[in-house]
Amino acid sequence: xxxxxxxxxxxxxxxxxxxxxxxxxxxxxxxxxxxxxxxxxxxxxxxxxxxxxxxxxxxxxxxxxxxxxxxxxxxxxxxxxxxxxxxxxxxxxxxxxxxxxxxxxxxxxxxxxxxxxxxxxxxxxxxxxxxxxxxxxxxxxxxxxxxxxxxxxxxxxxxxxxxxxxxxxxxxxxxxxxxxxxxxxxxxxxxxxxxx
Amino acid sequence: xxxxxxxxxxxxxxxxxxxxxxxxxxxxxxxxxxxxxxxxxxxxxxxxxxxxxxxxxxxxxxxxxxxxxxxxxxxxxxxxxxxxxxxxxxxxxxxxxxxxxxxxxxxxxxxxxxxxxxxxxxxxxxxxxxxxxxxxxxxxxxxxxxxxxxxxxxxxxxxxxxxxxxxxxxxxxxxxxxxxxxxxxxxxxxxxxxxxxxxxxxxxxxxxxxxxxxxxxxxxxxx
Numbered sequence: 203x204x205x206x207x208x209x210x211x212x213x214x215x216x217x218x219x220x221x222x223x224x225x226x227x228x229x230x231x232x233x234x235x236x237x238x239x240x241x242x243x244x245x246x247x248x249x250x251x252x253x254x255x256x257x258x259x260x261x262x263x264x265x266x267x268x269x270x271x272x273x274x275x276x277x278x279x280x281x282x283x284x285x286x287x288x289x290x291x292x293x294x295x296x297x298x299x300x301x302x303x304x305x306x307x308x309x310x311x312x313x314x315x316x317x318x319x320x321x322x323x324x325x326x327x328x329x330x331x332x333x334x335x336x337x338x339x340x341x342x343x344x345x346x347x348x349x350x351x352x353x354x355x356x357x358x359x360x361x362x363x364x365x366x367x368x369x370x371x372x373x374x375x376x377x378x379x380x381x382x383x384x385x386x387x388x389x390x391x392x393x394x395x396x397x398x
Numbered sequence: 399x400x401x402x403x404x405x406x407x408x409x410x411x412x413x414x415x416x417x418x419x420x421x422x423x424x425x426x427x428x429x430x431x432x433x434x435x436x437x438x439x440x441x442x443x444x445x446x447x448x449x450x451x452x453x454x455x456x457x458x459x460x461x462x463x464x465x466x467x468x469x470x471x472x473x474x475x476x477x478x479x480x481x482x483x484x485x486x487x488x489x490x491x492x493x494x495x496x497x498x499x500x501x502x503x504x505x506x507x508x509x510x511x512x513x514x515x516x517x518x519x520x521x522x523x524x525x526x527x528x529x530x531x532x533x534x535x536x537x538x539x540x541x542x543x544x545x546x547x548x549x550x551x552x553x554x555x556x557x558x559x560x561x562x563x564x565x566x567x568x569x570x571x572x573x574x575x576x577x578x579x580x581x582x583x584x585x586x587x588x589x590x591x592x593x594x595x596x597x598x599x600x601x602x603x604x605x606x607x608x609x610x611x612x613x614x615x616x617x618x619x620x621x
Binding site (some may be wrong): 221328376 | 579
């Protein structure tokens, strides 16, 4: 698949949150305010692209030659955890303002299913190094898009009257459901029309 | 002691009350059989990791406990993944990447960190069973709603001449298909969560009302 195809697929057609349900915990948890949603989104893009590249390298260069592919779950989760720690340390050193913006979200990302998800999906789809990297960025962009749209809707919703039992999480889920309904317009046929 | 078991099913149900482990819940709840398979996998991983964490808690240094827990959990997830691929290939295929994603299911790390790393083996075992069963029941409820209304069927395991699919007359021909698709999952869990909130609120207001009303009869009796 072409790189543009991968980007369109992961941002719109297979949007991680709205069609694959990966990364829902931060999506519901951090989408109250637009500022924090943007911070979380960029942190996820950063970690996902790094993680898909790193896990690709470990899978192709270590696990496959040694014939120990069955260790992928364990090794991937450890790579992601180590990577998040590393990213955190590097950001503290290089750019304290960036750390201030992203810092609190980084530990949350370790147990974000979206990051392990993109690593596993990359392996299952037999992507090469650059394709995995692009898929990681695209899936992160899809996450950013969904969480930012969601947070703007939720900021509006805070000022509206919502029936008591629906306040907070339930209305957030129903909003997400309606967004997912809208995203159903993006399907494989659209990709075909766009790329021929 | 028995309370450790039942709290996971009702009072602290991982899906509806503390909202943990949502990603797999929504993704695999398209068919009842998927919910059963996923539930079994999660119960096994929860049991295995809570037992191991509880046994090893005195040997794991405080600073590296989270990575250590993750390795324990990932080992059990790998076992589930391989066993499922070997003995239930069709189930493994329809659950897809979500079997391996059990490793990042917040329920498991959450219970290991919050419960098993502090308690004795027996309590951890009951906690794991309760949480696992609570998770499975929640998953079953969501998948039953989605499959019955969204496809008009209930898919179970195929046994003998029975193909494993129960068709509900009237619904099979005209299902509300949107519920079986991605948006349906989010809508169903939103409405269910609201229902549970409403039940909780009703219970609280009843208790408040009962507390207020309690002295009334004695007063009435006096006059």
